[in-house]
Amino acid sequence: METESLVNQKAINSIENLQPEIQRVFKLQKEFHRHGNPIGIEERKALLKSFRETMLKYNAEVKQALYDDMGRPTNEETSFEVMVTVKDIDEALENIEEWAKPVHIEPVSNKQAKAYIHYDPKGVVLLMGAWNFPFSLVTTPLVAIIAAGNSVIIKTTETTPASSKVLKKIISEAFDEKYVYAFEGNTDVTTELQKLAVDHVFFTGSPRIGKTVMAAASANLSSVTLELGGKNPALVDETADLDLVAKHIVTSRFFNGGQTCLCIDYICVPKSKAEELTAQLIKHIKTEYYDGDKFVSARTSRMVNKKNFDRVTSYLYNARELGATFSFGGGQDAEKLMIEPTVLSDVPADALIMKEEIFGPVIVICPYDDIQEAYNYMDTLGKPLGMYIYSTADDFVQDVLNHSSSGIVCVNGWLEGWMDSSLPFGGVGTSGMGAYHGIRGFKEVSHQRAVYENPVA
Structure with missing residues (x-):
């Protein structure tokens, strides 16, 4: 039989209890981004540093959760999933100013004009990872999403409950909810989150579920990144x-x-x-x-x-x-x-x-x-x-x-x-669309806005 605490936890994460919270968090993050780009470069760096510190703080709990969920060996000093996340954070901290610089383009029609690409955050991103690497398939794309100045709503995976619980703890401690918020729960919660008119959806999982994610995103014309699989x-x-x-x-x-x-x-x-x-x-x-x-x-x-x-x-x-x-x-x-x-x-x-x-x-x-x-x-x-x-x-x-x-x-x-x-x-065709890692991740979750400035007479 289920323990009383597990039953209570399932009740807390039921769709009936979470619907008001989902709407509250989404409204909060949407309002935060209503006037464009509210998170400056230094603030993004501070968020990434907080994330790095918190990931390392809970390294032992991450390893134990992965063992509880999948029997993964615990003999690593630092969990592989923590290690790759920290590596990505360090790269972002070193390069974020360069990544965010406008890219100047030589105009074709008027050499006296000024043309450039300005990287804007997309806004609110829905991030859904996969159970096989329940931390890093959320935390590594999260680095790019934060570096680009977005806010994030995360859906943890119910297939690995111990990892979901620890990931929720890390996110809650590292970030204010206007920046990043994580929801636990079953597929009903996932379905409810996919109804939100977010600006971008980042999903890692199977091609079968990827199709449903893309279909749901189309209702709001949300752009998507799909990291899927296949027979390699x-x-x-x-x-x-x-x-x-x-x-x-x-x-x-x-x-x-x-x-x-x-x-x-x-x-x-x-x-x-x-x-x-x-x-x-x-x-x-x-x-x-x-x-x-x-x-x-x-x-x-x-x-x-x-x-x-x-x-x-x-x-x-x-x-x-x-x-x-x-x-x-x-x-x-x-x-x-x-x-x-x-x-x-x-x-x-x-x-x-x-x-x-x-x-x-x-x-x-x-x-x-x-x-x-x-x-x-x-x-x-x-x-x-x-x-x-x-x-x-x-x-x-x-x-x-x-x-x-x-x-x-x-x-x-x-x-x-x-x-x-x-x-x-990233994948192609049935294995997905879009790509990340390094500067590609930053660009994937940024709007590359074209700017053309005519010369002043």
């Missing part, structure tokens, strides 16, 4: 270092229990190299997650809830029924919501796991005779958020780039392209 491929050729490939893919696929939007779903590899790559994958899986033949569950995250555990295990059952080979793993513990790292081969094209984003600790080997086979399969899946190319041959890399589309590409690596804030991060 790794494309390998004969020149690749298979030990390196396997090491990267094991890190990518099984970090956070495979619940990462940029992790590799399947590997397209020459048939002549498939057996060797499989052996390398198994070697690195055993090194990272096993003590001898015993799986050490404490080294990775569990599935976030029973719904997602059942979803991934249904893919495995379906693949087995259709004749797939379990080259490694497949073990499950329903009570602990744990799935052991799994490598599948010989998977029929009509298997569910070949069509759906896995979002769990399973990798699929897809051998090819001709790389065109990989391109044909990729074309059936929509444009992924990430793509990974392993090769020492420039012509192979260029051929893949010329025959594909994705949000981001990393060659002979995995996370480096995401970590480097000089590059935009």
Whole structure:
């Protein structure tokens, strides 16, 4: 049975109790921005410094919440999600004056005139993150949104309640509600928030939910940033270092229990190299997650809830029924919501796991005779958020780039392209629209206002 405190908390966060509060906060933030740009650069910097200090203050609670929600290992000194947020804050503090400067343009029609782009805040932004990284998928875009001078209404994710509670605490302590306010609650609260005539919506999640977010935003003509997902491929050729490939893919696929939007779903590899790559994958899986033949569950995250555990295990059952080979793993513990790292081969094209984003600790080997086979399969899946190319041959890399589309590409690596804030991060087509990180995030949540000043006679 639910405890009395949990029942009370659910009542507090019910839509009936939160509707007046939602309207009050929205009215407050809208009024704050009624006359344009109320938050100066120095004030934005002060807000970011307060945010930084508060994130670090609650680092231990963040780690514990992530363990409670997902079983994520707590052996990091500073939580990964806190670390990447602090990194983004430090970059914004160092560069915000430069980012906010007007960009002067040489006029085409009258060389004596003055033309420039002025960066205005969009106003009030609705920010909705995702449960797989319940802090950083809110806190890293929040840095850009604050740096650009906006106010923010946050919806935390109910799928990770412990993290939601800590995030709410951090936001409440770091910011006055006219700047940033966080709401907890179920999907009814999310639906109510999406009715607000906000100036911009920033959403991270699945393509399915992304469609509903975009549809809701259209009612108010709110602009949107959608950071979605997809089936991210790794494309390998004969020149690749298979030990390196396997090491990267094991890190990518099984970090956070495979619940990462940029992790590799399947590997397209020459048939002549498939057996060797499989052996390398198994070697690195055993090194990272096993003590001898015993799986050490404490080294990775569990599935976030029973719904997602059942979803991934249904893919495995379906693949087995259709004749797939379990080259490694497949073990499950329903009570602990744990799935052991799994490598599948010989998977029929009509298997569910070949069509759906896995979002769990399973990798699929897809051998090819001709790389065109990989391109044909990729074309059936929509444009992924990430793509990974392993090769020492420039012509192979260029051929893949010329025959594909994705949000981001990393060659002979995995996370480096995401970590480097000089590059935009975002999807395309079914994996999303818009981009952030560094100055791109600042621009994404700014209105780039064109200004043309005629010369005074």
